[in-house]
Amino acid sequence: MSKTVAIITENFGQYDPGSIHSYLSIGGFSAVKKALTMSSAEIIEMTKKAAVKGRGGAAYDTGRKWAQAASVPGEDKVVICNADEGEPCTFKDRSILSKDPFRLIEGMIIAGYTVGAKNGYIYLREEYRHLRPLIRNAIDESLSNGFLGDNILNTGFSFQIHLYSGAGAYVCGEGSTLIESIEGKSGRPRIKPPFIKECGLFQLPTLVNNVETLAIAAAFIQHGVEEYLSHGTSGSPGTKIISLAGNIKNPGAYEIPFGLTLREIIYDIGGGIPDGHELKLFQLGGASGKIGPASIVDTPYTYEDLAKEGLVVGSGGILVVDDRTRVIDFVKSIQDFFIHESCGKCTPCREGNRQIAKIIDRFVEGSQRPDDLQTAERFANIMSNCAFCGLGETAQSTLLSAIKHFPQEFGLTEVAENEKH
Protein backbone atom coordinates (compact mmCIF):
# COMPACT_ATOMS: atom_id res chain seq x y z
CA MET A 1 0.00 0.00 0.00
CA SER A 2 1.26 3.43 -0.87
CA LYS A 3 2.43 5.49 2.08
CA THR A 4 1.68 8.78 0.41
CA VAL A 5 -1.68 10.55 0.77
CA ALA A 6 -3.59 13.10 -1.31
CA ILE A 7 -5.27 15.93 0.57
CA ILE A 8 -3.23 19.01 -0.28
CA THR A 9 -2.30 17.34 -3.56
CA GLU A 10 -5.71 15.83 -4.30
CA ASN A 11 -6.20 17.94 -7.43
CA PHE A 12 -2.81 17.12 -8.96
CA GLY A 13 -3.39 15.65 -12.39
CA GLN A 14 -7.16 15.88 -11.99
CA TYR A 15 -7.64 19.02 -14.08
CA ASP A 16 -5.95 21.26 -16.61
CA PRO A 17 -4.16 23.90 -14.50
CA GLY A 18 -4.40 26.31 -17.43
CA SER A 19 -8.21 26.39 -17.40
CA ILE A 20 -10.64 27.65 -14.79
CA HIS A 21 -13.46 25.72 -16.48
CA SER A 22 -11.53 22.51 -16.01
CA TYR A 23 -11.02 23.49 -12.35
CA LEU A 24 -14.71 24.32 -11.87
CA SER A 25 -15.66 20.95 -13.39
CA ILE A 26 -13.94 19.15 -10.50
CA GLY A 27 -15.65 21.31 -7.90
CA GLY A 28 -13.14 24.14 -7.91
CA PHE A 29 -13.81 27.27 -5.84
CA SER A 30 -16.13 25.43 -3.47
CA ALA A 31 -13.70 26.34 -0.68
CA VAL A 32 -14.09 30.05 -1.48
CA LYS A 33 -17.86 29.74 -1.80
CA LYS A 34 -18.01 28.05 1.58
CA ALA A 35 -15.58 30.42 3.29
CA LEU A 36 -17.53 33.48 2.16
CA THR A 37 -20.59 32.15 4.03
CA MET A 38 -18.56 31.83 7.22
CA SER A 39 -17.40 34.56 9.58
CA SER A 40 -13.76 35.49 9.94
CA ALA A 41 -13.83 34.15 13.51
CA GLU A 42 -15.21 30.80 12.34
CA ILE A 43 -12.45 30.41 9.76
CA ILE A 44 -9.80 31.31 12.33
CA GLU A 45 -11.30 28.77 14.72
CA MET A 46 -11.11 26.12 12.01
CA THR A 47 -7.52 27.07 11.17
CA LYS A 48 -6.53 26.81 14.80
CA LYS A 49 -8.17 23.40 14.98
CA ALA A 50 -6.23 22.20 11.95
CA ALA A 51 -3.05 23.24 13.79
CA VAL A 52 -1.11 23.94 10.61
CA LYS A 53 2.40 25.16 11.22
CA GLY A 54 3.76 27.56 8.58
CA ARG A 55 5.19 25.54 5.73
CA GLY A 56 7.82 27.98 4.55
CA GLY A 57 10.06 26.68 7.30
CA ALA A 58 9.49 28.82 10.38
CA ALA A 59 6.64 26.58 11.60
CA TYR A 60 4.64 29.41 13.16
CA ASP A 61 1.05 28.43 13.99
CA THR A 62 -1.12 29.55 11.09
CA GLY A 63 -4.32 29.96 13.11
CA ARG A 64 -2.51 32.22 15.52
CA LYS A 65 -0.97 34.22 12.68
CA TRP A 66 -4.37 34.71 11.04
CA ALA A 67 -5.97 35.70 14.35
CA GLN A 68 -3.27 38.33 14.90
CA ALA A 69 -3.60 39.62 11.33
CA ALA A 70 -7.38 39.85 11.68
CA SER A 71 -7.17 41.75 14.97
CA VAL A 72 -4.67 44.37 13.73
CA PRO A 73 -6.66 47.54 13.08
CA GLY A 74 -6.66 48.84 9.52
CA GLU A 75 -9.04 49.33 6.61
CA ASP A 76 -6.45 48.34 4.05
CA LYS A 77 -4.46 45.15 4.64
CA VAL A 78 -2.30 42.93 2.50
CA VAL A 79 -1.84 39.19 2.07
CA ILE A 80 1.40 37.99 0.53
CA CYS A 81 1.93 34.51 -0.84
CA ASN A 82 5.60 33.68 -0.46
CA ALA A 83 6.40 31.63 -3.57
CA ASP A 84 10.12 32.13 -3.22
CA GLU A 85 11.16 28.72 -1.94
CA GLY A 86 14.91 28.95 -2.24
CA GLU A 87 16.22 26.34 0.16
CA PRO A 88 18.33 23.82 -1.71
CA CYS A 89 16.38 20.56 -1.98
CA THR A 90 13.03 22.33 -1.79
CA PHE A 91 10.67 22.21 -4.74
CA LYS A 92 7.34 21.23 -3.18
CA ASP A 93 5.76 24.65 -3.80
CA ARG A 94 6.66 24.24 -7.46
CA SER A 95 4.42 21.16 -7.51
CA ILE A 96 1.45 23.21 -6.23
CA LEU A 97 2.16 26.19 -8.49
CA SER A 98 2.43 24.02 -11.59
CA LYS A 99 -0.29 21.45 -10.90
CA ASP A 100 -2.90 23.29 -8.85
CA PRO A 101 -2.52 27.09 -9.17
CA PHE A 102 -6.25 27.69 -8.65
CA ARG A 103 -6.20 26.14 -5.19
CA LEU A 104 -3.50 28.62 -4.25
CA ILE A 105 -5.71 31.45 -5.54
CA GLU A 106 -8.52 30.06 -3.37
CA GLY A 107 -6.25 29.96 -0.33
CA MET A 108 -5.27 33.58 -0.86
CA ILE A 109 -8.89 34.74 -1.25
CA ILE A 110 -9.82 32.89 1.95
CA ALA A 111 -6.84 34.39 3.82
CA GLY A 112 -7.72 37.85 2.51
CA TYR A 113 -11.35 37.49 3.55
CA THR A 114 -10.39 36.18 6.98
CA VAL A 115 -7.97 38.96 7.89
CA GLY A 116 -9.79 41.75 6.06
CA ALA A 117 -7.31 42.40 3.24
CA LYS A 118 -8.09 44.09 -0.06
CA ASN A 119 -5.00 43.07 -1.96
CA GLY A 120 -2.97 39.91 -2.34
CA TYR A 121 0.52 39.61 -3.78
CA ILE A 122 2.20 36.51 -5.12
CA TYR A 123 5.98 36.81 -4.97
CA LEU A 124 7.18 34.21 -7.44
CA ARG A 125 10.86 33.36 -7.54
CA GLU A 126 12.67 34.19 -10.78
CA GLU A 127 13.76 30.57 -11.03
CA TYR A 128 10.10 29.66 -11.61
CA ARG A 129 9.63 32.22 -14.37
CA HIS A 130 8.37 29.42 -16.64
CA LEU A 131 5.35 29.20 -14.31
CA ARG A 132 4.58 32.91 -14.58
CA PRO A 133 2.15 32.57 -17.54
CA LEU A 134 0.25 29.81 -15.74
CA ILE A 135 -0.14 31.86 -12.55
CA ARG A 136 -0.95 35.01 -14.55
CA ASN A 137 -3.67 33.06 -16.35
CA ALA A 138 -5.07 31.66 -13.09
CA ILE A 139 -5.37 35.21 -11.71
CA ASP A 140 -6.91 36.60 -14.91
CA GLU A 141 -9.45 33.78 -15.28
CA SER A 142 -10.41 34.01 -11.61
CA LEU A 143 -10.98 37.73 -12.11
CA SER A 144 -13.07 37.33 -15.26
CA ASN A 145 -15.17 34.64 -13.56
CA GLY A 146 -15.97 36.80 -10.57
CA PHE A 147 -13.79 35.08 -7.97
CA LEU A 148 -11.50 38.10 -7.76
CA GLY A 149 -12.20 41.80 -8.10
CA ASP A 150 -15.03 43.84 -6.67
CA ASN A 151 -17.90 42.30 -4.75
CA ILE A 152 -16.86 38.66 -5.11
CA LEU A 153 -19.91 36.36 -5.54
CA ASN A 154 -22.12 39.25 -4.42
CA THR A 155 -20.81 39.04 -0.86
CA GLY A 156 -19.52 42.59 -0.74
CA PHE A 157 -15.98 41.31 -0.31
CA SER A 158 -13.44 42.70 -2.80
CA PHE A 159 -9.99 41.28 -3.36
CA GLN A 160 -7.30 41.63 -6.03
CA ILE A 161 -4.21 39.51 -6.62
CA HIS A 162 -0.99 40.96 -8.06
CA LEU A 163 1.91 38.94 -9.40
CA TYR A 164 5.47 40.04 -8.64
CA SER A 165 8.69 38.42 -9.68
CA GLY A 166 11.78 37.83 -7.61
CA ALA A 167 15.18 38.11 -9.25
CA GLY A 168 17.32 35.39 -7.77
CA ALA A 169 17.94 36.24 -4.14
CA TYR A 170 17.53 33.58 -1.45
CA VAL A 171 17.29 36.19 1.31
CA CYS A 172 14.02 37.46 -0.22
CA GLY A 173 12.28 34.43 1.27
CA GLU A 174 12.50 36.30 4.58
CA GLY A 175 9.27 38.22 5.11
CA SER A 176 10.49 41.80 5.46
CA THR A 177 13.11 41.31 2.73
CA LEU A 178 10.46 39.99 0.37
CA ILE A 179 8.45 43.12 1.09
CA GLU A 180 11.43 45.34 0.25
CA SER A 181 11.72 43.48 -3.04
CA ILE A 182 8.02 43.93 -3.90
CA GLU A 183 8.49 47.64 -3.19
CA GLY A 184 11.08 47.68 -5.98
CA LYS A 185 14.21 47.76 -3.87
CA SER A 186 17.18 45.52 -3.25
CA GLY A 187 16.43 42.75 -0.78
CA ARG A 188 17.70 43.53 2.67
CA PRO A 189 15.76 42.73 5.84
CA ARG A 190 14.03 45.43 7.88
CA ILE A 191 14.56 46.02 11.54
CA LYS A 192 11.70 44.87 13.79
CA PRO A 193 9.65 46.37 15.31
CA PRO A 194 7.56 47.55 13.62
CA PHE A 195 6.46 44.01 12.82
CA ILE A 196 5.18 43.38 9.34
CA LYS A 197 1.83 42.23 10.69
CA GLU A 198 1.30 45.88 11.68
CA CYS A 199 3.45 47.76 9.20
CA GLY A 200 4.56 45.71 6.21
CA LEU A 201 4.12 46.17 2.48
CA PHE A 202 3.54 49.86 1.65
CA GLN A 203 3.34 50.44 5.44
CA LEU A 204 0.14 48.38 5.59
CA PRO A 205 -0.67 45.50 7.96
CA THR A 206 0.64 42.44 6.14
CA LEU A 207 0.13 38.69 6.40
CA VAL A 208 2.78 36.51 4.74
CA ASN A 209 2.01 32.84 4.12
CA ASN A 210 3.79 30.12 2.23
CA VAL A 211 2.24 28.52 -0.89
CA GLU A 212 1.63 25.17 0.80
CA THR A 213 0.11 26.79 3.89
CA LEU A 214 -2.45 28.60 1.73
CA ALA A 215 -3.20 25.45 -0.25
CA ILE A 216 -3.84 23.52 2.97
CA ALA A 217 -6.25 26.21 4.13
CA ALA A 218 -8.29 25.86 0.94
CA ALA A 219 -8.27 22.06 1.38
CA PHE A 220 -9.57 21.97 4.95
CA ILE A 221 -12.14 24.68 4.34
CA GLN A 222 -13.47 22.64 1.41
CA HIS A 223 -13.55 19.26 3.16
CA GLY A 224 -13.65 20.19 6.84
CA VAL A 225 -10.75 19.67 9.21
CA GLU A 226 -11.72 16.11 10.19
CA GLU A 227 -10.33 14.46 7.08
CA TYR A 228 -7.10 16.43 7.34
CA LEU A 229 -6.77 15.67 11.06
CA SER A 230 -7.37 11.95 10.50
CA HIS A 231 -3.74 11.83 9.33
CA GLY A 232 -0.57 12.41 11.29
CA THR A 233 0.19 12.18 15.00
CA SER A 234 -1.27 13.98 18.02
CA GLY A 235 1.73 16.33 18.16
CA SER A 236 1.95 16.81 14.39
CA PRO A 237 -1.50 16.37 12.91
CA GLY A 238 -2.15 16.36 9.19
CA THR A 239 0.01 15.94 6.15
CA LYS A 240 3.05 17.58 4.57
CA ILE A 241 4.49 17.82 1.10
CA ILE A 242 8.13 16.83 1.20
CA SER A 243 10.83 17.42 -1.41
CA LEU A 244 12.84 14.23 -1.53
CA ALA A 245 16.11 14.31 -3.53
CA GLY A 246 19.81 13.51 -3.50
CA ASN A 247 21.15 9.96 -3.64
CA ILE A 248 17.72 8.39 -3.93
CA LYS A 249 16.09 6.20 -6.58
CA ASN A 250 12.77 8.05 -6.85
CA PRO A 251 13.28 11.76 -6.09
CA GLY A 252 10.18 13.96 -6.10
CA ALA A 253 7.59 15.93 -4.16
CA TYR A 254 5.34 13.64 -2.11
CA GLU A 255 2.50 14.32 0.29
CA ILE A 256 2.92 12.20 3.40
CA PRO A 257 1.13 11.93 6.73
CA PHE A 258 3.29 13.15 9.63
CA GLY A 259 4.64 10.20 11.60
CA LEU A 260 6.22 8.06 8.90
CA THR A 261 9.80 7.28 9.85
CA LEU A 262 12.64 8.67 7.79
CA ARG A 263 13.39 5.07 6.86
CA GLU A 264 9.91 4.66 5.39
CA ILE A 265 10.30 7.93 3.50
CA ILE A 266 13.74 7.12 2.13
CA TYR A 267 13.29 3.42 1.38
CA ASP A 268 9.56 2.83 0.82
CA ILE A 269 8.65 6.08 -0.91
CA GLY A 270 12.04 7.03 -2.29
CA GLY A 271 13.06 3.51 -3.28
CA GLY A 272 16.29 3.64 -1.29
CA ILE A 273 19.86 4.50 -2.27
CA PRO A 274 20.90 3.69 -5.84
CA ASP A 275 23.90 1.63 -6.99
CA GLY A 276 24.24 -0.36 -3.76
CA HIS A 277 25.56 2.53 -1.70
CA GLU A 278 24.90 3.10 1.98
CA LEU A 279 22.96 5.95 3.56
CA LYS A 280 25.38 8.28 5.32
CA LEU A 281 23.36 11.31 6.34
CA PHE A 282 20.32 13.39 5.50
CA GLN A 283 19.67 17.10 5.65
CA LEU A 284 16.17 18.24 6.59
CA GLY A 285 14.69 21.63 5.74
CA GLY A 286 17.26 22.89 3.26
CA ALA A 287 20.60 24.62 3.72
CA SER A 288 19.41 26.35 6.89
CA GLY A 289 18.30 22.99 8.31
CA LYS A 290 20.47 20.50 10.12
CA ILE A 291 21.98 17.18 9.17
CA GLY A 292 21.37 13.85 10.88
CA PRO A 293 23.36 10.60 10.68
CA ALA A 294 22.05 7.30 9.25
CA SER A 295 21.87 5.89 12.79
CA ILE A 296 18.70 7.89 13.54
CA VAL A 297 16.87 6.90 10.36
CA ASP A 298 14.06 5.30 12.40
CA THR A 299 13.01 8.66 13.82
CA PRO A 300 9.39 9.53 12.94
CA TYR A 301 9.00 12.56 10.71
CA THR A 302 7.12 14.80 13.15
CA TYR A 303 7.96 18.20 14.62
CA GLU A 304 8.37 16.74 18.10
CA ASP A 305 10.40 13.63 17.28
CA LEU A 306 12.78 15.52 15.00
CA ALA A 307 13.23 18.21 17.67
CA LYS A 308 14.42 15.53 20.09
CA GLU A 309 17.22 14.76 17.62
CA GLY A 310 17.95 18.45 17.13
CA LEU A 311 16.42 18.40 13.65
CA VAL A 312 13.70 20.48 11.99
CA VAL A 313 10.95 19.92 9.43
CA GLY A 314 11.64 23.37 7.99
CA SER A 315 10.61 23.68 4.36
CA GLY A 316 10.10 19.92 4.07
CA GLY A 317 13.26 19.30 2.10
CA ILE A 318 14.82 15.86 2.64
CA LEU A 319 18.24 15.57 1.06
CA VAL A 320 19.59 12.02 1.12
CA VAL A 321 23.37 11.62 1.02
CA ASP A 322 25.24 8.35 0.65
CA ASP A 323 28.75 7.22 1.55
CA ARG A 324 30.34 8.78 -1.54
CA THR A 325 30.21 12.31 -0.09
CA ARG A 326 32.68 13.57 2.53
CA VAL A 327 30.96 15.51 5.31
CA ILE A 328 33.47 18.35 5.02
CA ASP A 329 32.76 18.73 1.29
CA PHE A 330 29.06 18.82 2.05
CA VAL A 331 29.63 21.53 4.67
CA LYS A 332 31.78 23.50 2.23
CA SER A 333 29.03 23.45 -0.38
CA ILE A 334 26.52 24.82 2.14
CA GLN A 335 29.01 27.45 3.27
CA ASP A 336 29.61 28.60 -0.32
CA PHE A 337 25.85 28.94 -0.70
CA PHE A 338 25.55 31.24 2.31
CA ILE A 339 28.50 33.39 1.23
CA HIS A 340 26.73 33.88 -2.08
CA GLU A 341 23.34 34.59 -0.51
CA SER A 342 24.25 36.74 2.51
CA CYS A 343 22.89 40.21 1.71
CA GLY A 344 25.79 41.92 3.48
CA LYS A 345 23.67 44.14 5.70
CA CYS A 346 24.90 42.90 9.08
CA THR A 347 28.47 42.17 10.12
CA PRO A 348 27.94 38.81 11.90
CA CYS A 349 26.51 37.24 8.75
CA ARG A 350 28.67 39.00 6.15
CA GLU A 351 32.00 38.53 7.92
CA GLY A 352 31.11 35.42 9.92
CA ASN A 353 30.35 33.44 6.79
CA ARG A 354 33.62 34.56 5.18
CA GLN A 355 35.80 33.69 8.14
CA ILE A 356 34.15 30.34 8.68
CA ALA A 357 34.57 29.58 4.97
CA LYS A 358 38.33 30.12 5.28
CA ILE A 359 38.45 27.61 8.11
CA ILE A 360 36.30 25.09 6.24
CA ASP A 361 38.56 25.42 3.21
CA ARG A 362 41.52 24.48 5.39
CA PHE A 363 39.64 21.38 6.58
CA VAL A 364 38.88 20.45 2.98
CA GLU A 365 42.60 20.65 2.15
CA GLY A 366 43.64 18.99 5.41
CA SER A 367 45.69 22.02 6.48
CA GLN A 368 43.58 22.98 9.50
CA ARG A 369 45.16 24.51 12.58
CA PRO A 370 44.61 23.10 16.08
CA ASP A 371 42.19 25.80 17.23
CA ASP A 372 40.32 26.12 13.91
CA LEU A 373 37.28 24.11 14.88
CA GLN A 374 36.87 25.94 18.16
CA THR A 375 37.10 29.27 16.35
CA ALA A 376 34.54 28.19 13.74
CA GLU A 377 32.14 27.08 16.47
CA ARG A 378 32.58 30.36 18.32
CA PHE A 379 31.87 32.40 15.18
CA ALA A 380 28.89 30.16 14.38
CA ASN A 381 27.39 30.77 17.81
CA ILE A 382 27.91 34.52 17.50
CA MET A 383 26.11 34.45 14.16
CA SER A 384 23.13 32.53 15.47
CA ASN A 385 22.82 34.95 18.39
CA CYS A 386 23.59 38.26 16.68
CA ALA A 387 22.70 38.09 12.99
CA PHE A 388 20.07 40.53 11.76
CA CYS A 389 17.71 37.99 10.17
CA GLY A 390 16.97 34.30 9.92
CA LEU A 391 19.52 33.78 7.17
CA GLY A 392 22.49 34.60 9.38
CA GLU A 393 20.92 32.96 12.41
CA THR A 394 20.59 29.58 10.71
CA ALA A 395 23.50 29.67 8.23
CA GLN A 396 25.67 27.60 10.55
CA SER A 397 23.12 24.87 11.35
CA THR A 398 24.80 22.46 8.96
CA LEU A 399 28.30 23.07 10.31
CA LEU A 400 27.27 22.74 13.96
CA SER A 401 25.22 19.58 13.38
CA ALA A 402 28.04 18.11 11.26
CA ILE A 403 30.56 18.65 14.06
CA LYS A 404 28.13 17.06 16.52
CA HIS A 405 27.36 13.95 14.48
CA PHE A 406 30.58 13.47 12.53
CA PRO A 407 33.42 14.66 14.81
CA GLN A 408 35.81 12.16 13.27
CA GLU A 409 35.49 13.86 9.87
CA PHE A 410 36.86 17.04 11.43
CA GLY A 411 39.82 15.11 12.82
CA LEU A 412 38.57 15.56 16.36
CA THR A 413 39.58 12.08 17.52
CA GLU A 414 43.07 12.65 16.10
CA VAL A 415 43.40 15.90 17.98
CA ALA A 416 42.42 14.10 21.16
CA GLU A 417 45.08 11.48 20.43
CA ASN A 418 47.74 14.16 19.91
CA GLU A 419 46.86 15.86 23.14
CA LYS A 420 47.68 12.69 25.07
CA HIS A 421 51.36 12.98 24.19
Next chain:
Amino acid sequence: MQRLEGVRQMNSTKTESFGILTRELAQEIDKTINHYRSNSTKLVGILLDIQDIIPKQYIPREVAAYVSEKMNIPLSKIYDVISFYAALSDVPRADYVIQLCDSVVCKVTGNTTLRDTISQLLGIKEQESTPDGKYWLEYTPCFGACDISPAMRINGKVFGHLTTQDSVKAVLDQYR
Protein backbone atom coordinates in the same frame (compact mmCIF):
# COMPACT_ATOMS: atom_id res chain seq x y z
CA MET B 1 22.24 52.71 -36.11
CA GLN B 2 20.56 55.94 -35.15
CA ARG B 3 21.60 57.19 -31.75
CA LEU B 4 18.97 58.49 -29.43
CA GLU B 5 19.46 62.14 -28.67
CA GLY B 6 19.28 63.43 -25.18
CA VAL B 7 20.55 60.28 -23.50
CA ARG B 8 24.12 60.64 -22.40
CA GLN B 9 26.43 57.76 -23.04
CA MET B 10 27.81 56.74 -19.68
CA ASN B 11 30.18 53.91 -20.45
CA SER B 12 32.65 52.85 -17.84
CA THR B 13 35.48 50.41 -18.44
CA LYS B 14 33.50 47.69 -16.68
CA THR B 15 30.15 48.25 -18.30
CA GLU B 16 30.16 48.28 -22.06
CA SER B 17 27.07 49.30 -23.92
CA PHE B 18 28.10 49.20 -27.59
CA GLY B 19 25.78 52.14 -28.31
CA ILE B 20 22.87 49.82 -27.92
CA LEU B 21 20.08 52.24 -27.08
CA THR B 22 18.53 52.72 -30.50
CA ARG B 23 15.26 54.52 -31.03
CA GLU B 24 13.58 51.14 -31.54
CA LEU B 25 14.88 49.78 -28.28
CA ALA B 26 13.89 52.96 -26.46
CA GLN B 27 10.36 52.49 -27.76
CA GLU B 28 10.33 48.90 -26.54
CA ILE B 29 11.54 50.04 -23.13
CA ASP B 30 8.84 52.73 -23.06
CA LYS B 31 6.28 50.02 -23.79
CA THR B 32 7.51 47.91 -20.89
CA ILE B 33 7.52 50.85 -18.49
CA ASN B 34 4.03 51.90 -19.61
CA HIS B 35 2.80 48.33 -19.29
CA TYR B 36 3.73 48.54 -15.61
CA ARG B 37 2.30 52.08 -15.48
CA SER B 38 5.73 53.40 -14.55
CA ASN B 39 5.09 51.93 -11.10
CA SER B 40 8.35 52.16 -9.16
CA THR B 41 7.41 49.13 -7.07
CA LYS B 42 7.58 47.13 -10.30
CA LEU B 43 11.22 48.09 -10.87
CA VAL B 44 12.59 44.57 -10.41
CA GLY B 45 10.10 43.14 -12.91
CA ILE B 46 10.63 46.02 -15.34
CA LEU B 47 14.40 45.52 -15.35
CA LEU B 48 13.97 41.76 -15.83
CA ASP B 49 11.66 42.34 -18.80
CA ILE B 50 13.98 44.94 -20.32
CA GLN B 51 16.97 42.65 -19.90
CA ASP B 52 15.07 39.97 -21.84
CA ILE B 53 14.82 42.19 -24.94
CA ILE B 54 18.42 43.41 -24.94
CA PRO B 55 20.93 41.34 -26.92
CA LYS B 56 23.44 39.58 -24.63
CA GLN B 57 20.92 39.69 -21.77
CA TYR B 58 22.16 42.52 -19.57
CA ILE B 59 21.34 46.09 -18.60
CA PRO B 60 23.79 48.48 -20.32
CA ARG B 61 24.69 51.65 -18.47
CA GLU B 62 22.85 53.87 -20.94
CA VAL B 63 19.70 51.77 -20.55
CA ALA B 64 19.93 52.04 -16.77
CA ALA B 65 20.26 55.81 -17.18
CA TYR B 66 17.30 55.88 -19.57
CA VAL B 67 15.09 53.92 -17.13
CA SER B 68 16.23 56.20 -14.32
CA GLU B 69 15.18 59.26 -16.29
CA LYS B 70 11.92 57.79 -17.58
CA MET B 71 10.75 56.53 -14.18
CA ASN B 72 12.23 59.39 -12.21
CA ILE B 73 14.20 57.04 -9.98
CA PRO B 74 17.79 57.97 -9.04
CA LEU B 75 20.40 56.03 -11.02
CA SER B 76 21.93 54.89 -7.74
CA LYS B 77 18.67 53.13 -6.85
CA ILE B 78 18.52 51.47 -10.27
CA TYR B 79 22.03 50.15 -9.69
CA ASP B 80 21.21 49.12 -6.14
CA VAL B 81 18.69 46.73 -7.69
CA ILE B 82 20.79 45.62 -10.68
CA SER B 83 23.84 44.87 -8.57
CA PHE B 84 21.88 43.13 -5.81
CA TYR B 85 19.89 40.55 -7.75
CA ALA B 86 21.63 37.58 -9.33
CA ALA B 87 19.17 37.48 -12.22
CA LEU B 88 20.15 40.98 -13.36
CA SER B 89 23.50 41.60 -15.02
CA ASP B 90 25.37 44.83 -15.68
CA VAL B 91 27.89 43.12 -17.95
CA PRO B 92 27.08 41.67 -21.37
CA ARG B 93 26.46 37.95 -21.24
CA ALA B 94 25.56 36.06 -24.43
CA ASP B 95 22.77 34.86 -26.70
CA TYR B 96 22.44 31.78 -24.55
CA VAL B 97 22.94 32.16 -20.82
CA ILE B 98 23.84 28.80 -19.30
CA GLN B 99 23.19 28.58 -15.58
CA LEU B 100 24.67 25.51 -14.04
CA CYS B 101 23.27 24.53 -10.66
CA ASP B 102 26.10 24.34 -8.19
CA SER B 103 24.06 23.72 -5.07
CA VAL B 104 24.60 20.90 -2.65
CA VAL B 105 21.96 18.61 -4.19
CA CYS B 106 23.53 18.73 -7.65
CA LYS B 107 26.95 18.21 -6.05
CA VAL B 108 25.76 15.17 -4.12
CA THR B 109 24.19 13.65 -7.23
CA GLY B 110 27.40 14.34 -9.15
CA ASN B 111 27.56 17.40 -11.38
CA THR B 112 31.28 17.20 -12.21
CA THR B 113 30.63 15.55 -15.58
CA LEU B 114 28.21 18.36 -16.41
CA ARG B 115 30.67 21.06 -15.32
CA ASP B 116 33.64 19.51 -17.12
CA THR B 117 31.72 18.78 -20.32
CA ILE B 118 30.38 22.33 -20.61
CA SER B 119 33.80 23.87 -20.01
CA GLN B 120 35.44 21.45 -22.43
CA LEU B 121 32.88 21.85 -25.21
CA LEU B 122 32.66 25.64 -24.99
CA GLY B 123 36.16 26.41 -23.77
CA ILE B 124 34.91 28.83 -21.11
CA LYS B 125 34.91 29.00 -17.36
CA GLU B 126 32.42 30.46 -14.92
CA GLN B 127 31.43 34.11 -15.64
CA GLU B 128 32.87 33.93 -19.16
CA SER B 129 31.38 34.07 -22.63
CA THR B 130 32.56 32.39 -25.80
CA PRO B 131 34.40 34.74 -28.20
CA ASP B 132 31.49 34.62 -30.67
CA GLY B 133 29.16 35.91 -27.95
CA LYS B 134 26.94 32.88 -28.20
CA TYR B 135 27.29 31.24 -24.79
CA TRP B 136 27.77 32.58 -21.29
CA LEU B 137 28.41 30.29 -18.33
CA GLU B 138 27.50 31.01 -14.73
CA TYR B 139 27.15 28.84 -11.64
CA THR B 140 23.96 29.43 -9.74
CA PRO B 141 22.39 28.31 -6.47
CA CYS B 142 19.48 25.89 -6.37
CA PHE B 143 16.68 26.63 -8.84
CA GLY B 144 14.36 23.96 -7.51
CA ALA B 145 15.02 21.20 -10.03
CA CYS B 146 16.55 18.86 -7.44
CA ASP B 147 14.25 16.02 -8.49
CA ILE B 148 16.04 15.91 -11.87
CA SER B 149 19.53 16.88 -10.69
CA PRO B 150 22.22 17.39 -11.87
CA ALA B 151 20.56 20.24 -13.74
CA MET B 152 21.20 23.44 -15.69
CA ARG B 153 19.13 26.22 -17.23
CA ILE B 154 19.62 27.74 -20.65
CA ASN B 155 17.80 31.04 -21.12
CA GLY B 156 15.52 30.03 -18.26
CA LYS B 157 14.65 26.57 -19.57
CA VAL B 158 15.51 23.71 -17.22
CA PHE B 159 17.33 20.53 -18.28
CA GLY B 160 17.98 17.68 -15.88
CA HIS B 161 19.48 14.21 -15.44
CA LEU B 162 22.73 15.50 -16.97
CA THR B 163 25.02 12.75 -15.78
CA THR B 164 26.80 11.84 -19.01
CA GLN B 165 28.77 13.74 -21.65
CA ASP B 166 26.27 12.66 -24.31
CA SER B 167 23.31 14.05 -22.37
CA VAL B 168 25.04 17.43 -21.99
CA LYS B 169 26.00 17.49 -25.69
CA ALA B 170 22.43 16.67 -26.69
CA VAL B 171 21.14 19.71 -24.77
CA LEU B 172 23.79 22.06 -26.18
CA ASP B 173 22.99 20.86 -29.71
CA GLN B 174 19.57 22.45 -29.29
CA TYR B 175 21.26 25.84 -28.93
CA ARG B 176 23.49 26.10 -31.99
